[in-house]
Amino acid sequence: MKRKQYMFAILVIITSLFLFFYFNHSSDVKESIIYFPIDPKIFFEKTDTVLNVPKKHDEDEYTIQWDVESTLGKKAYLRQDISLLFEDGMLKETLSKWGENTNQILQEKTINNEDSGHFEAISFHHAELHYPNDVIRSAQSMSYDQLYVIDSPLKPLESFKDPETEEDKINKKILDHATNQQLKVIWHNLIKYFNVPVDNYYMIPLTKIYDYSYIPLPGLTKEKTDQIIGGLWEGIYKNYFLGIKNDKGEIEPPNGSSLPLILLSKDMTHLLFLTETKSGSNIQLVQYLNQ
Known part of the structure; x- marks a missing residue:
């Protein structure tokens, strides 16, 4: 009886260690961006980073809507997008999302803000592609957007990507x-x-x-x-x-x-x-x- 209990205890320990290392390794693999040689045959069909200010806002603050999207030409073993949002040259917020056996990543975030500012967002879109015989390749792209927000107590809030009027300039x-x-x-x-x-x-x-x-x-x-x-x-x-x-x-x-x-x-x-x-x-x- 003692021998069976001993063997059972050993089996539990081995199983626990296996699960611990398996899940920790899986987490490391998923939540990472690793450069592999680029597959020249695989392309992103769409990559987009968009900043805008929704029309509805109160007098004291406004909201920046930040959307990041990418679609690969085929499903990938691992997809991950990251994005960095800068306000007046300082990092304000970050975005990150990954997915397995997928070709598409969608992200969105709203940022409350006040005062005028120049916002820039740059995103990196990445795919890890696995092939037979342990061959690993990657696909990558970038996207970018900017937005100028003018918040004045004397005039209604306005925003633009490129100046159109003399005042914008x-x-x-x-x-x-x-x-x-x-x-x-x-x-x-x-x-x-x-x-x-x-x-x-x-x-x-x-x-x-x-x-x-x-x-x-x-x-x-x-x-x-x-x-x-x-x-x-x-x-x-x-x-x-x-x-x-x-x-x-x-x-x-x-x-x-x-x-x-x-x-x-x-x-x-x-x-x-x-x-x-x-x-x-x-x-x-x-x-x-x-x-």
């Missing part, structure tokens, strides 16, 4: 100038703090990475550009989106951090990712580029 110029001045100071301090020889780098704000969805990075092929961007977003997800390890070794939420500046080395050996956290920590991440 003036408001855009004012908001852009304030944001650019703030980021210029932050980036200058980061570059000085980490002693970066800027003449050796191409400097690209993170939201401008979207421009390289269809054109290559300076001095690179489109194939190499896609590889670098895929690896960049893998690093962003692990080391920025999920939390930033500050100079004290503590993990900070990314919200409130500055718009990251990407510096691509002109010798194509590495890139730098610079940002300042909400608490004021200077952060530098390095990604080495395989030739």
Whole structure:
């Protein structure tokens, strides 16, 4: 009897350990973005990031409607989209959603806000594709949107993506100038703090990475550009989106951090990712580029 009880206890322990490692491993696999060689035959049929202000709002605050959508040409083993929303050059909110054996991801979020602001959202759409003989490939894309919101006590709330009137142009110029001045100071301090020889780098704000969805990075092929961007977003997800390890070794939420500046080395050996956290920590991440 004792021997049977002993064997049963051992079986329970083994089963518990198996389930523990299985579910923890599954969680790690699902909630991650990993770059694999891109399958040139698989494309996203739709990728979209949209910001707008619903017509109904009260006098004290307004709501930003933030929608992210993507559809792949076929079902994938794993689909995941992440999105970053910046207000006046500072990270305001994040979005993330994954799904198994699906081709489509839909996300939406409403953000309450007050005062005028320039909002930018950039999204990374990713698919992990599994084939026979343990072959894994990926598909990826990006989408972007921006919105200027003018909240004045003297006039009704208005918003626009691109200025149409002379007044819109003036408001855009004012908001852009304030944001650019703030980021210029932050980036200058980061570059000085980490002693970066800027003449050796191409400097690209993170939201401008979207421009390289269809054109290559300076001095690179489109194939190499896609590889670098895929690896960049893998690093962003692990080391920025999920939390930033500050100079004290503590993990900070990314919200409130500055718009990251990407510096691509002109010798194509590495890139730098610079940002300042909400608490004021200077952060530098390095990604080495395989030739």
